[in-house]
Amino acid sequence: MGTSTTFSWFVLGWSVLLVGLLAIGGFFMFRKFLKSMPKQDGKSDLDWQDHFIEQTHGMWTDETRNLLEELIEPVPQIFRDAARRTIAGKIGQLAIEEKAHAITTELLVKGYIMATPKRDHKFLIKRLEEKQINYEPFQKYLKA
Numbered sequence: 001m002g003t004s005t006t007f008s009w010f011v012l013g014w015s016v017l018l019v020g021l022l023a024i025g026g027f028f029m030f031r032k033f034l035k036s037m038p039k040q041d042g043k044s045d046l047d048w049q050d051h052f053i054e055q056t057h058g059m060w061t062d063e064t065r066n067l068l069e070e071l072i073e074p075v076p077q078i079f080r081d082a083a084r085r086t087i088a089g090k091i092g093q094l095a096i097e098e099k100a101h102a103i104t105t106e107l108l109v110k111g112y113i114m115a116t117p118k119r120d121h122k123f124l125i126k127r128l129e130e131k132q133i134n135y136e137p138f139q140k141y142l143k144a
Contacts, residue, residue, distance in 0.1 A: 049085060052092030056103065059095055064103045067131075071112055074123055083116075090115035105133060113141040 035045045043051070068087065075083045091111030095103055112124060121142050128135045135142070 048093075049089030052089045052096060053085065056092035056095050059092075059100065059103045061102060064105065064108050067105065067108055068112075070131075071108075071124060071127060074120075087112055087115045106137070109133070109135060109138055110141065113138055 038044050038047075068084065068091075072080055072083050072087065088111075091103060091108055094100075094107055094111045094114070098107070100107060109124075109128065113121065116124070125135060125142065
């Protein structure tokens with residue numbers, strides 16, 4: 001095997017890796033783009049998320065903020081801010097729909113379950129058991 005063949009394989013390997021990484025990055029950028037597109041009501045999913053967060057900003061207690069931080073702990077640092085905003089937006093939406101006066105642990109758990117994928121629910125159950133929080137009322141939402 002000559003240096004020319006080795007170099008060709010090297011270039012081919014790097015080309016495949018580069019195209020793969022660009023495709024993955026493009027996929028996530030496209031998802032973000034779709035979330036920022038206005039819906040029929042003129043607001044995008046991100047606009048509604050920000051609206052719910054702003055409307056319920058004063059309803060959060062230190063306890064519920066700390067619990068949210070603990071629950072998003074397994075999310076990689078690079079995605080944690082986006083996850084926090086998505087989950088907080090869903091919790092805010094539930095609080096407004098239920099006309100709550102404060103974000104409670106129950107609202108937080110329900111919103112977390114509704115805003116996260118099924119694969120995160122096992123960690124949620126484990127964390128709730130550690131903190132001795134009853135999750136039985138939310139069993140119908142859990143998909144673990």
